[in-house]
Amino acid sequence: MFHWLDPTASLKKIHGLLRPDGAVALWWNVFGDTGRPDAFHDETVHLFASHPSSLSSGDAERLPHGLDTGARVGELAATGFITDEPQFLSWTLTLDPAAVRRLYATYSNVATLSPAQRGALLDALEDIAASRFGGHVERNMTTAIYTARRRS
Template sequence: MRPIETLDRSAGRSAFGADPANYHAARPRYPEAAWTVLRQRANLRHGVDILEIGPGTGIATSELLVHQPRRVVAVEPDRRLADFLKRNSGQAPLEVLAQPFEQVDLAGSTFDLAISATAFHWLDAVPALLKIRDLLRSDGVVALMWNVFGSETRSDPFHEATQHLFADKKASISSAGATRREHALDSAARLKDFATAGFHADKPYFVEWSLALRPAKLRRLYATFSNVSVLPEPERERVLAELEAIAARQFGGEVIRNMTTAIYTARQDR
């Protein structure tokens, strides 16, 4: 596997907001097992104060709110996504701050849980964790989780059949490469980040599952991927059309993507 250039970390602030409604509809939800883990390990329960980093359109936010927290403060750098989240939150105890996490001032606030769902790879991990540490109460927990489009234990025929479409394009910084594992699945690196920032981490938890996609739905999903959304429109539409055609012709109209949900939880060292 040859080295592939990755997107700059700053791309995460703007790569997902062009079509919030499609993003919200196309992206898969998190398996119930992930929420069970967070209830068991991460103070996810009624009446708590939650900080969410990079909520996007609110896919994880809506599940947090089901648990009836006292409040959720959601910090989202893309104003288009933040506005979508505000419009769809109704009367929920949710405050949305349209700012990058690195710049937001949360002085005076403390939280029982800080969580980031499929977003934390866009931040410089250790400085972000140090900031989180200052915002957590003494028994507070930080939880990082990702829905990963892939598995290290199962083959992924559609990914293999379409790699040529991305050979000359920048990859997401979360993607596996010639010298790196998938960001969310590199547990040694993630645990090192926690330790460097003064956290004691639980054993990582991984949920493997499958996502079935018809060609049109697959096209809408891939349109939300950062390495696709940043392309100039003619090239983006060409890539999406080819993905849809391969799904229809080579996979009989249904693609199965092997998914892994990775969950990391940690507490402050005492």
């Protein structure tokens, strides 16, 4: 949830709380991996066409928050941290239709919809997972990990 906070103020506070050589680790799970096809995303992207994107997901004009390496490393460095090389892990998340519904219900751009809109969207996602994917959805994930240390 760090992407909801002011990064400069938050990182300054963390920096001040750490002892010299103390470390911070920040990570984000990003849906998608440009190197791998994502059939469920392709089948459901139309459902989100009229909805704003999530703050963390990015869009046509900006990278997903966790994958914007320049911004994340820059924020850490600007607040006095010595940054390590970011790490990116690719993995697959497997969901049944009910898990698809539960997961998508947590997304900020879904949670902010009216109850009727949210219900209709979640119903459609769950139905696509069941009817077009045989109850077995695989989503490509990338975990972005940023670590840094407070100077001695």
